[in-house]
Amino acid sequence: MVTEWKHSTVVAGVPWKNPVGTASGTFNLEACGRFFDVSEMGAISTKGVSPVPWDGNPTPRTVESPSGMVNAVGLQNPGVDHYLVDELPKLKALGALVVTNVAGHSDDDYAQVVEKLADSSADMLEINVSCPNVSHGGLSVGSDPLVLGHLIERLRPMTDKPMVVKLTPNVTDIVPIARAAVDAGADALSLINTLVGMSIDIETGKPFLGNVTGGVSGPAIKPIAVAMVWKTRQALPDIPIIGIGGIMSAEDALEHLYAGANAVEVGAAALVDPLAPLRIAHDLDILLDSRPQLAEKLRKGQTWR
Ligand SMILES: Cc1cc2nc3c(=O)[nH]c(=O)nc-3n(C[C@H](O)[C@H](O)[C@H](O)COP(=O)(O)O)c2cc1C
Incomplete structure (x- = not known):
């Protein structure tokens, strides 16, 4: 059954049928696609896509932590050529609005x-300059405003597609980084990626993860994410923002929207319950009924703050 969504949003000029997307790396078409109709989501952000296939990090790659998890997958993916003939056409054939995450x-x-x-059929690009689990690229780009600015200045003229830059929370102040991305031509920002974390097995005294450190996600990071959305919105009133971090429910999504996000993406929740992103979208559609001012702003591409 196709849902008649009551509350839509707009991100960098692209209409989303509802304000909820899947977060990169936590949606897998083979797995999640079996549980729900991907065309129902506001957007599907794919796993990071690299120029050639990447093997990712040594195992173990994930470990549970209080109210969350630590992962060090390391952007394992089959590369852009495979993505263009496999995942992207499959997602588009199913009617998804696709945000391709670039690594x-x-x-x-x-x-x-x-x-x-x-010139692909991707609807938006999300440039991941914030992965804590790769030795080069990732954080080394996303934590330096000058380096990030140069990269986005180079990428921006290469395509007409709306370009979202995904920011890291592993910085003293996210605002100069956000500003550098926007000044260099970013059409939108998504925040946050995971926070650097580590977990140690007290039986062996050794780190749990093969990569030693990883990225923390899940409910534990929600207040950090909401604060970063808020700070970025205060500094940059006009840039579209996709809020990410610790969203397990529609109420969590509302916090991000009230902090100034135009839309949200759901990550770790989908690893616990593959249906979570769609459930949150449905619940939010109901919660927005009683918040007509917020709903109206989102529909017009505006935000609460
Ligand atoms: C297993 C896993 C893999 C991830 N892979 C990516 C990725 O490929 N690219 C990216 O930009 N973010 C990636 N992320 C980060 C998420 O998209 C999201 O920003 C982060 O997990 C915070 O949201 P959450 O608390 O809802 O999980 C990954 C997260 C997890 C848990």
């Missing part, structure tokens, strides 16, 4: 992927 170990890596995606 790289260097500026040239990012440029190669964006070049190949430039």
Whole structure:
């Protein structure tokens, strides 16, 4: 049954049928696609796509932590050429609005992927400059405003597709980083990626994860994410923001929207319950009925703050 969504949003000029998307790396078409109709989601953000296949990090790659988890998958993926003939056409054939998450170990890596995606059927690109689990690229790009600005200035003219830049919380102040991305041409920001974390097995005294450190996600990071959405919105009143971090319920999503996000993405919740993103979208559609001012702003591409 196709849902008649009552409350839509707009992100960087792209209409989303509802304000809830899946967060990169936590949605898998083979797994989640069996549980729900992907065309029902506001958007599907894919796993990070790199220029060539990446094997990812040594196992174990995930461990539970209080109110969350730590992962060090390391952006394992089959590469952009495979993505273009497999996952992307499958998602589009199912009617999904696709946000392709772009990964790289260097500026040239990012440029190669964006070049190949430039004329693809992806609806938006999300440049991941915030992965804590890769040795080059990731945080080293996303935590330095100058380096990030140069990268986005190079990528922006390569495609007409709306470009979202995904930011890391692993910085002293997210605002100069956000501003650098926007000044360089980002059409929207998504925040936050995971926080660097570590977990130790007290039986062996060794780190749980093969990569030693990983990224913390889940309910534990929600207050941090909401604060970063808020701070970014205060500093940059006009840039579209996708709020991510610790969203397990529609009430959590509302916190992000009231902090100033135009839309949200649901991550770790989908690893606990593959239906969570769609459930949250449905519950939010009901909660927005009693919040007509917020709903009206989102529908017009505006935000609460
Ligand atoms: C297993 C796993 C894999 C992830 N892979 C990616 C990725 O490929 N690209 C990316 O930008 N973020 C990735 N993330 C980060 C999430 O998209 C999200 O930003 C983060 O988990 C915070 O949201 P959450 O608390 O709802 O999980 C990954 C997160 C997890 C848990």
